Amino acid sequence: MKDTPDQSHPADTAQTREAVIQVRGLRTAFGPQVVHENLDLDVWRGEVLGIVGGSGTGKSVLLRSIVGLIRPAAGNIRVLGTDVVNGPEADRRRVEKQWGVAFQDGALFSSLTVLQNVMAPMREHLRLSHGLMKGLGELKISLVGLPPLSCGKFPSELSGGMRKRAALARALALDPQIVFLDEPTAGLDPIGAAAYDDLIGELQNSLGLTVFMVTHDLDSLYAICNRVAVLAEKRVLVEGPVENMVEVDHPWVQEYFTGPRARAAKATD
DSSP states (O other), X not given: OOOXXXXXXXXXXXXXXXXXXXXXXXXXXXXXEEEEEEEEEEEEXXXXXXXXXXXXXXXXXXXXXXXXXXXXXXXXXXXXXXXXXXXXXXXXXXXXXXXEEEOTTOOOOTTSOHHHHHHHHHHHHOOOOHHHHHHHHHHHHHHTTOOGGGGGOOGGGSOHHHHHHHHHHHHTTTOOSEEEEXXXXXXXXXXXXXXXXXXXXXXXXXXXXXXXXXXXXHHXXXXXXXXXXXXXXXXXXXXXXXXXXXXXXXXXXXXXXXXXXXXXXXXXX
């Protein structure tokens, strides 16, 4: 049985919660294909938020819009109080240091070792000596549960689970407040996925992270998410604790959260 995040965290109380990400009226489109229309979302400080939805609902598109890889057609996105869509470039560059991203396939630089990958954000954003960056990089790699020998390995020499952990170490390189995870357990076996969930939960609690996690993994939702946001009909259809989703009167939500896999995930929670 897995431990769930501390539900007494300030992020879960209406009196103290603070929105570190605010999305308002978001519209994203690729030519005539509209993915999001008038989408609103708040992400609270210190929570693990799971983003779920059917295929084509724009879960990863939403993540990429928030971190600036996709420019929305309309709407506003604020991260830590900064307008990351229309605000000054200098302000955006400043807030970029406060988030880290781990993509589904890791997106590691294939020609760099694990340690060099983790040091890459430090080289770009910090003015530190090589020795200090090396020490910090080794610390991040250890933090995600990789052995010291992995520092000198190239991504092609790692297993899928190790690549995901290396990508997470790179996402943590600048000590961010927010971590974005895109399908973090995709492709992992059940034991590896459970271990990764446990790692995220431990890091979130120990480092005080806010975690924005795109996932289809019901086990992850029940294991570590404080809250779930369901994308459907080009917007956030509903958000709230995962256990409340069974009460939502919507065909996809009912099928997803009350089907056999959902019952199995809930039983092992």
